[in-house]
Amino acid sequence: MHPASRFLLALCFLTAALHAEMPFNYLIVASGLLYSFWVSCRSGFNPAKVFAKMLCLALFMLFLIHGLDYHARAASMKGLKIMGEAGLRFASLFAATLWLVKRTKKEELFALMLALKIPMPVTVLIFRAIWFVPHISKRIKDVLLAHSLRGVKSTNFFRRFLALPAALYAIFSSMLLEICDSSVTLLSKGIWIEGKKSSLLTLQWSYKDFLAAAACLFVFILILKGYPFA
Amino acid sequence: MLEVNDLTLSFPSGQKISLFRNLCLRFQPGSLVGVTGESGSGKTALLMALGGYLPQWAPACTLSGAISVFGQPVRQGKARNETSIVIENPYNQNTGFKSRVFEELIVPLEMRAIPRELMTASAHCLARRIGLSPILHSKLDSLSGGELQRLHIGAALAARPDLLLLDQILAELDSDFNQRIFEILRTYAKGRNAIVLLSFSPGEVEFHRFDAIVNLSTPSHVSSKSFSTVTASCGKTAVKSSERTRVLKIRDLHFQYSPDRPLLFDGLNLDVFQGEGCLILGPNGSGKSTLGKLLLGLIKPDSGSMEVSASKEAPGAHSVNCSFQNPDLYFCKRTVREELAFGTQRELAGKLADLLGLSDHYESNPYDLPRGLRKRLSFAIAASCQPAVLFLDEPSQYQDAGAVSTLIAAMRLIQEQKTALLICTHDRRIIDEFADFPRISLPSHYPAMTKTRSQTSLKTQPPSPGLYADKSDIGDTRTWFRKIWFEAIDQWIDIERHTGADNFLDLLVKTTQGAFRLDQASRILDIGCGQGNGLIAARKRLDANGLSKVRLLGVDLQPALIDYARWQSLGHTNITFETADGIDRGLVGKMCEKALGGKATVVACTYVLHEEPELFALLKAIAAGIQDKGYLVCTLVDPRWSEALASKGFVKVVQKAGLDRNGRHGAPAPDWRWLGLYPITQNRGQTIYLPYVSRTLEDYQKAILSCGFTILSISTIAANQTETPNNPAVFYPLASSNDTSTLYETSPSVLIVARKLGAISKSD
Incomplete structure (x- = not known):
């Protein structure tokens, strides 16, 4: 499938999830989440675990912010509802992003960017942003290992939390070096050369793309008509 | 030419320090230049300054003086597109846009808008040269440091820069490739008239390998006195066998990253004793670092066991510690002093700091140190944790x-502190020093990386210029055709640069449909670079005739194009050439007939470089096609194939004549001979029309005469004339048949008309 179709499907999913009324929206997001966790990974890196952790952390923080009535020292139903709505938005975004990351290869996205003539600085930013989570999680692992070899144990959550400042220092300091190296390399490889670019990968449309477009169109029409969610 | 005048570079490191002052350099095109100096002497800074990368690399440093490359001033922050750099850390050079080796290799080409077919071609060609072919479709994550560095060298070469800067790349490469890289770089520099600068640590490479050396003197802030004083006091440790305590036991270790990757360990057994050690040797990608990961428990073996006993001296410490290839992961404190005091045995850390020249940098931030010092610091930290086993991954990288x-x-x-050392290294100095250690030599998992052309048999790999792959790797004939075609493309930028033909490649790709022979690369370049510029002339003719799709006989591009042009000039505008794929056996003959209207002048010319069934079939087809007309097939072959040719039904080799023309323009090796002409029929040929290839006219004459022909006239095309069907004067007779000295330079082709005496009497 063309990566543009995947983006269209993700957008369609987000629109449907955010426009639908209770309980359809929860149903859609839950299905989306389940599907994005279940679907096989084409891109070579499966960030499902990291995404799940991040989602749990986000929901926990939302619970702390909205879900608790600190005056009454009890859970607040109104707050829980707000938390649910905010969580829904988070979860739908997580599901769409996870699905895109799992199903879209870097090469496909790059070819799409080139085809759409997206300026290279934007392309670089998008790539850095999308793959920041996997990149940083790998780096954290490396740094924690290096630190554990020096006796800084990070075997459980609490120890990890304590080890975090030292790890963050190493992570960000080494990332500064990486940024310097990376910018030289990108310059050397011609990323900033202006003008026409070519792409190794030919993005082709197939019947799946037409089906996807038709399905999205159908969903958009349903949303506009207010059926069946409203 | 690269010119540097009065270059001064100041780099703030606590206090403002000049790395070099009033540096003046001048290098000619085609030079391979070495830049050397101790850690912190400014090797990297110099390369960055020459490339115009200083603001990206170190925004705070200041530069004065002038740099110009091939007449263009280098402006910092505005790097030239014709400059490429490979930096010392291979892990920080991926663009992030790609996940596999092949795709990453062609990023510079994508950015330069190279057509897809040519990118593929160039990538294959480069991969073969730098030994990446076996891992061309591997994931980037799975590559070792050395493999990654090879990839980045390949990507830099792919961009075809005229200034190539390589910063301490040798540290990551294995010894085999260390030898080959000089050959590759020298060929590149000479072939492209480029300037290549390679920085290295003193003692890492012999100076005679370079055309020039820039030796950056030791700056004041780098201390070397601590090196010499302590070295003498440390001798080898002799451990009596009775005292030996085993600290590491590996039994029947099997490991493979994935089924499509090589089996790295196939039943490895290893015992390491307290205070002793082991050398782990092997080329890039053989699994040295993987062994470290296994020991640290980062990855699990497929089968087998590993037992490590805990350190007795420092029970809290990890039983295995590691000095990683990438030292930057280790540091978590603001100063070197704090780093050395954190989680380590302080007395030992202090000793090591003194020994390794780190004590002068106690108050520096670890990330401000040069990479060589960072590497030493990471070693000092890992070692002073006093593990039972210390795994050292390339400890001498970036060290003078x-x-x-x-x-x-x-x-x-x-x-002496009873830590066992596992040392992974390519460094001969360390290998020699620890000659008393047992060694594990891990094999290369990629035969193609170590096999040289001379080692392969002629049957599988005849000496084609630029063709490095084994035929057995290539598969079917069609694929083979495509692969060798790719090699030719490697020269495309030269052609464009020299000829100014904007869409030259479009023309090539469209017209040949990927079928022309790769060994023609040198001759394509001949045409492109020659003043006569036959290809461009041919292209103009194609355009003038409004032919949007011309298919060429996929054997020999240059003669085919020239012939095409000739026939066009003779008024035959409706010629269709066919590719070698799906040959119609009678096609060539029909083509000739059609082109010439049965009038009598025919030529089919081809190279035969490989015993390739399809090519022989094609030759036979040519022969069959023109047999009735009774003309010649002119072939240029490697002498070693002459018998094979004869056995394929070709008339015997008539004569060996003429050496290759000094190997110019990347022509085949000097021992190649122009074998001569193959008369298809002995009596019926009357006129020979012979395309001028990259041989001397004298060679042709000799060969023609040896066939019993009499040369009637020799004509050529003036370089400045445009050949058109309405301009019959384009061929003009040479003043003398001996006048060949300037012919090659001024004309792309020559027309020889000859007659065979016997044939005259018959036809008359």
Whole structure:
């Protein structure tokens, strides 16, 4: 499938999830989440675990912010509802992003960017942003290992939390070096050369793309008509 | 030419320090230049300045003086597109846009808008040269440091820069490739008239390998005195066999990353004793670092066991510690002093710091140190944790000769502390020093990386210029055709640069449909670079005739194009050439007939470089096609194939004549001979029309005469004339048949008309 179709499907999913009324929206997001966790990974890196952790952390923080009535020292139903709505938005975004990351290869996205003539600085930013989570999680692992070899144990959550400042220092300091190296390399490889670019990968449309477009169109029409969610 | 005048570079490191002052350099095109100096002497800074990368690399440094490359001034922050750099850390050079080797290799080409077919071609060609072919479709994550560095060298070469800067790349490469890289770089520099600068640590490479050396003097802030004083005091440690305590036991270790990757360990057994050690040797990608990961428990073996006993001296410490290839992961404190005090045995850390020249940098931030010092610091930290087993991954990387000596002394000191050392290295100095250690030589998992052309048999790999792959790897004929075609493309930028033909490649790709022979690369370049410029002339003719799709006989591009042009000039505008794929056996003959209207002048010319069934079939087809007309097939073959040719039904080789023309323009090796002409029929040929290839006219004449022909006239095309069907004067007779000295330079082709005496009488 063309990566543009995947983006269209993700957008369609987000629109449907955010426009639908209770309980359809929860149903859609839950299905989306389940599907994005279940679907096989084409891109070579499966960030499902990291995404799940991040989602749990986000929901926990939302619970702390909205879900608790600190005056009454009890859970607040109104707050829980707000938390649910905010969580829904988070979860739908997580599901769409996870699905895109799992199903879209870097090469496909790059070819799409080139085809759409997206300026290279934007392309670089998008790539850095999308793959920041996997990149940083790998780096954290490396740094924690290096630190554990020096006796800084990070075997459980609490120890990890304590080890975090030292790890963050190493992570960000080494990332500064990486940024310097990376910018030289990108310059050397011609990323900033202006003008026409070519792409190794030919993005082709197939019947799946037409089906996807038709399905999205159908969903958009349903949303506009207010059926069946409203 | 690269010119540097009065270059001064100041780099703030606590206090403002000049790395070099009033540096003046001048290098000619085609030079391979070495840049050397101790850690912190400014090797990297110089390369960055020459490339115009300083603001990206170190925004705070200041530069004065002038740099110009091929007449263009280098402006910092505005790097030239014709400059490429490979930096010392292979892990920070991926663009992030790609996940596999092949795709990453062609990023510079994508950015330069190279057509897809040519990118593929160039990538394959480069991969073969730098030994990446076996891992071309591997994931980037799975590559070792050396493999990654090869990839980045390949990507830099792919961009075809005229200034190539390589910063301490040798540190990551294995010894085999260290030898080959000089050959590759020298060929590149000479072939492209480029300037290549390679920085290296003192003692890492012999100076005679370079055309020039820039030796950056030791700046004041780098201390070397601590190196010499302590080295002498550390001797080798002798451990009596009765005292031996096993600290590491590996039994029947099997490991493979994935089924499509090579089996790295196939039943590895290893015992390492307290205070002793082991050398782990092997080329890039053989699994040295993987062994470290296995020991640290980062990855699990497929089968087998590993037992490590805990350190007795420092029970809290990890039983295995590691000095990683990438030292930047280790540091978590603001100063070197704090780093050395954190989680380590402080007395030992202090000793090591003194020994390794780190004590002068106690108050520096670890990330401000040069990479060589960072590497030493990471070693000092790992070693002073006093593990039972210390795994050292390329400890001598980025170290000069003095630093390696102190590093060796430090390793001996660690041994005295009863730590067992597992040393992964390519460095001969360390291997020699620890000759008493048992060795594990891990095999290369990629035969193609170590096999040289001379080692392969002629049957599988005849000496084609630029063709490095084994035929057995290539598969079916059609694929083979495509692969060798790719090799030719490698020269495309030269052609464009020299000819100014904007869409030259479009023309090539469209017209040949990927079928022309790759060994023609040199001759395509001949045409492109020659003043006569036959290809461009041919292209103009194609355009003038409004032919949007011309298919060429996929054997020999240049003669085919020239012939095409000739026939066009003779008024035959409706010629269709066919590719070699799906040959119609009678096609060539029909083509000739059609082109010439049965009038009598025919030529089919081809190279035969390989015993390739399809090519022989094609030759036979040519022969069959023109047999009735009774003309010649002119072939150029490697002498070693002459018998094979004869056995394929070709008339015997008539004569060996003429050497290759000094191997110019990337022509085949000097021992190649122009074998001569193959008369298809002995009596019926009357006129020979012979395309001028990259041989001397004299060679042709000799060959023609040896066939019993009499040369009637020799004509050529003036370089400045445009050949058109309405301009019959384009061929003009040479003043003398001996006048061949300037012919090659001024004309792309020559027309020889000859007659065979016997044939005259018959036809008359």
